Amino acid sequence: MKLTYASLLAASLMAAACSAQKPPHASPPAKPTLREDWPTYNGDYTGRRYSSLTQVTPENVHALRAQWVFHSRNAGVLQVTPVVVAGVMFVTGSNDAYALDAVTGKTLWHHARPISDGLIDDASGHINRGVAVLGSQIYMETDNAHLLCLDARSGNLLWDVAYATGNRNYGATSAPLVVKGKVLVGTSGGDDGVRGFIAAFDAQTGKEAWRFWTIPAPGEPGSETWPKGDIYLHGGGTTWMPGTYDPELNTIFWGTGNPSPDFDGSVREGDNLYTNCLLALDPDTGKLKWHFQFTPHDVNDFDSTETPVLVDALYQGKPRKLLIQANRNGFIYTLDRTTGEFLSAKQFSLFQNWAKEIDAKGRPVRTALVPNVEGARMCPSYAGATNWYSPSYNERTHLFYFMALEDCTVFTAKTEPFEEGKAYYSTGAKHLPTEEMKKYLVAYDVRRNEIAWRSPQVGEGHSSAGVMSTASGLVAFGDDAQEFEVVNATTGAPLWHFNVGQPIHASPMSYAVEGKQYFAVAAGSDLFTFALP
Amino acid sequence: MAGLPSQLTAQEKLADAGQQVFASNCAGCHGADGHGGERAPNLATVRSVISKSDDDLESIVKKGLPGLGMPPFAYLGDDKVKSVVAYLRVLQGKTTATPVTGNSTAGRALFFGKAQCSNCHMVRGSGGFMASDLSVYGDGQASSAIQHAVVTHAPSPTSRGVKVTTKSGEKILGALRAEDNFAVTLLSPDGSFHTYDRAKVAAIQYTSESLLPKDYASRLSPTELDDLASFLITTAAQASATEKPAKRRQR
Numbered sequence: 001m002k003l004t005y006a007s008l009l010a011a012s013l014m015a016a017a018c019s020a021q022k023p024p025h026a027s028p029p030a031k032p033t034l035r036e037d038w039p040t041y042n043g044d045y046t047g048r049r050y051s052s053l054t055q056v057t058p059e060n061v062h063a064l065r066a067q068w069v070f071h072s073r074n075a076g077v078l079q080v081t082p083v084v085v086a087g088v089m090f091v092t093g094s095n096d097a098y099a100l101d102a103v104t105g106k107t108l109w110h111h112a113r114p115i116s117d118g119l120i121d122d123a124s125g126h127i128n129r130g131v132a133v134l135g136s137q138i139y140m141e142t143d144n145a146h147l148l149c150l151d152a153r154s155g156n157l158l159w160d161v162a163y164a165t166g167n168r169n170y171g172a173t174s175a176p177l178v179v180k181g182k183v184l185v186g187t188s189g190g191d192d193g194v195r196g197f198i199a200a201f202d203a204q205t206g207k208e209a210w211r212f213w214t215i216p217a218p219g220e221p222g223s224e225t226w227p228k229g230d231i232y233l234h235g236g237g238t239t240w241m242p243g244t245y246d247p248e249l250n251t252i253f254w255g256t257g258n259p260s261p262d263f264d265g266s267v268r269e270g271d272n273l274y275t276n277c278l279l280a281l282d283p284d285t286g287k288l289k290w291h292f293q294f295t296p297h298d299v300n301d302f303d304s305t306e307t308p309v310l311v312d313a314l315y316q317g318k319p320r321k322l323l324i325q326a327n328r329n330g331f332i333y334t335l336d337r338t339t340g341e342f343l344s345a346k347q348f349s350l351f352q353n354w355a356k357e358i359d360a361k362g363r364p365v366r367t368a369l370v371p372n373v374e375g376a377r378m379c380p381s382y383a384g385a386t387n388w389y390s391p392s393y394n395e396r397t398h399l400f401y402f403m404a405l406e407d408c409t410v411f412t413a414k415t416e417p418f419e420e421g422k423a424y425y426s427t428g429a430k431h432l433p434t435e436e437m438k439k440y441l442v443a444y445d446v447r448r449n450e451i452a453w454r455s456p457q458v459g460e461g462h463s464s465a466g467v468m469s470t471a472s473g474l475v476a477f478g479d480d481a482q483e484f485e486v487v488n489a490t491t492g493a494p495l496w497h498f499n500v501g502q503p504i505h506a507s508p509m510s511y512a513v514e515g516k517q518y519f520a521v522a523a524g525s526d527l528f529t530f531a532l533p
Numbered sequence: 534m535a536g537l538p539s540q541l542t543a544q545e546k547l548a549d550a551g552q553q554v555f556a557s558n559c560a561g562c563h564g565a566d567g568h569g570g571e572r573a574p575n576l577a578t579v580r581s582v583i584s585k586s587d588d589d590l591e592s593i594v595k596k597g598l599p600g601l602g603m604p605p606f607a608y609l610g611d612d613k614v615k616s617v618v619a620y621l622r623v624l625q626g627k628t629t630a631t632p633v634t635g636n637s638t639a640g641r642a643l644f645f646g647k648a649q650c651s652n653c654h655m656v657r658g659s660g661g662f663m664a665s666d667l668s669v670y671g672d673g674q675a676s677s678a679i680q681h682a683v684v685t686h687a688p689s690p691t692s693r694g695v696k697v698t699t700k701s702g703e704k705i706l707g708a709l710r711a712e713d714n715f716a717v718t719l720l721s722p723d724g725s726f727h728t729y730d731r732a733k734v735a736a737i738q739y740t741s742e743s744l745l746p747k748d749y750a751s752r753l754s755p756t757e758l759d760d761l762a763s764f765l766i767t768t769a770a771q772a773s774a775t776e777k778p779a780k781r782r783q784r
Contacts, residue, residue, distance in 0.1 A: 087726070088726060101711060101718050101728055104711065104716055104718065104728060106711035106712075106713070106718055107711060108711060108718065108726055109710070114584065117585070117589060118589075136724060151655070151662050153662040153720065153724045154655070154662035154663075156655045156662065156666040157658065157668075158658040159658050
């Protein structure tokens with residue numbers, strides 16, 4: 001029997017391979033609905049992680065069972081979301097990329113590249129979150145911030161561009177995003193005194209098209225929010241998660257990380273633009289259209305790199321193009337994504353003590369608490385009230401799902417000099433032995449601007465697993481007790497679970513081949529898939 | 534076969550100079566052959582050292598390893614440091630100083646032109662996807678060995694072709710990419726992967742006939758073969774050490 005998905009791949013890969021002369025073709029993620037394929041880290045350009053597949057339902061999900069397991073021998077912990085195009089799955093772990101048969105799980109090719117020596121902090125964990133695809137080419141970032149272009153059919157290297165130089169504290173952990181024939185990348189190193197940027201490269205040649213620095217140089221707009229001098233070179237604001245894209249507005253939306261040094265605000269008086277921001281950029285030029293800063297002058301490591309989810313919904317009775325982000329600082333924000341106008345911020349943390357409120361313009365009104373030499377107990381903790389693990393918006397339930405963490409830490413701050421080869425936290429965050437962390441699966445009602453339900457999770461709070469949802473009314477996520485779990489999207493009631501035997505630090509996805517729907521999630525150094533018999 | 538080259542390559546000259554630098558600065562601790570002494574470890578046969586890039590080794594030699602007993606040698610200057618690293622490569626048997634006897638520019642033209650190697654193979658990002666990437670294949674290889682590989686294109690366990698005959702009589706040829714007791718997956722020349730259930734096809738034959746060209750001995754002259762080999766050797770020599778992971782495509 002010949003499986004037709006094979007020819008689909010040929011069709012999709014070939015079509016793109018010969019498309020150089022055509023106008024930027026409808027690359028897969030532009031499709032409004034996610035069906036068989038899951039062509040980008042977040043599935044599609046909206047970042048909703050909403051699959052329109054309906055084979056698995058609340059009624060039959062109890063029969064879901066494991067299909068195959070892929071074991072990555074040389075990666076540490078997988079944080080990847082696999083990408084699937086026409087029956088071929090692309091997975092990364094450390095600097096290695098694999099193509100797998102999405103039905104059998106067998107390796108079709110393996111691009112091996114040694115991990116880099118001499119990296120620090122996040123980059124030294126050699127984390128990689130996945131690939132971007134365009135036609136017969138795939139793109140990945142390496143631990144030391146190179147952008148690789150590989151042939152999707154052989155895994156052969158087509159080109160390799162080192163895109164972050166001049167400070168060896170740069171690293172990269174994200175999946176790139178392809179928009180209009182360009183590959184967009186960011187870096188890690190925001191806790192290590194690098195200067196953040198988003199860069200775009202021609203998807204065919206690897207030539208740099210533009211670069212937007214998230215920390216303005218002296219004299220540039222926004223530089224007035226920093227002290228004078230060289231601090232901008234170490235200001236952080238990194239871009240370590242993929243953004244989202246609205247083709248109608250011709251705008252990409254990208255979250256930026258915390259300022260550097262993390263906890264010592266005394267050496268960087270001012271709002272510290274564009275750290276902890278949502279940036280709206282023109283994908284052709286990299287020009288800034290607008291920005292919104294969630295946490296001005298952050299001193300708690302409140303990166304705003306959580307997925308900026310694009311939602312078209314009724315807002316106060318009127319259809320509106322919204323952008324929703326559950327932020328590390330404990331509030332869930334709704335913005336108008338055409339103008340950047342702040343619409344609302346709702347506290348989802350059960351407890352926080354850094355802000356009295358968010359004012360009418362979206363600016364937090366701080367409490368007196370800041371990290372100091374003795375240590376200040378502040379909530380959320382430096383791990384954030386939520387984090388990079390994916391949220392999901394379901395257009396049927398109008399609920400926005402995400403994992404939240406209730407936690408506090410004692411933040412200490414002491415001025416330290418920047419040094420290459422060293423992290424730049426100045427100085428630390430400690431957990432009180434008497435305090436326990438707790439995770440929640442939260443459903444936020446977008447239309448009512450209120451929390452619909454909050455499902456407490458058993459566990460120690462150390463997992464970092466994301467959420468996705470389906471048109472059949474399911475929410476799939478990694479829970480805090482090493483289980484891949486599916487719950488009812490309306491009520492949160494548990495429907496099915498599977499023990500993957502190791503903590504989950506990745507976000508799940510769903511795809512289909514030959515009419516059969518699968519779920520996939522990475523856990524530890526393995527990737528699991530599930531389907532109905 | 535062509536005779537020995539009369540001129541040393543630039544790389545060989547560098548390593549030659551490095552031998553002196555090594556003898557007077559390093560041998561006292563690391564041993565005359567680099568295999569280690571009482572005061573310093575083996576540099577010649579330890580994988581973690583061999584796999585380091587030239588850049589990394591140069592940086593260690595310049596900065597030393599403070600606190601660990603390895604002194605800094607930046608004062609020797611860039612040239613001497615480069616040369617001593619080149620000599621380390623000789624001690625490690627990892628030299629790229631393979632004699633080049635043909636015309637590699639002509640070899641490149643053949644590879645992407647008349648000889649049609651690029652239909653199947655890729656070099657530095659250009660070429661096909663059915664066979665291996667040869668960008669670093671020439672690393673440490675003799676021209677004669679490469680020519681032999683090209684002329685024979687002998688089947689090997691990692692290069693298995695497969696021919697599937699479906700029950701309707703359709704025949705599909707491709708390169709085997711995965712298999713178990715239940716299914717085979719092949720990559721066909723149109724760039725698509727196909728998976729077949731063993732129980733549901735008429736026949737599965739292992740054959741490399743369509744995958745492996747066998748006629749290069751007659752299609753190419755000895756000079757052309759030498760030019761092709763020279764192209765692969767120079768291409769590999771130009772690649773930096775970090776571009777040389779063991780093998781690009783692995784199953």
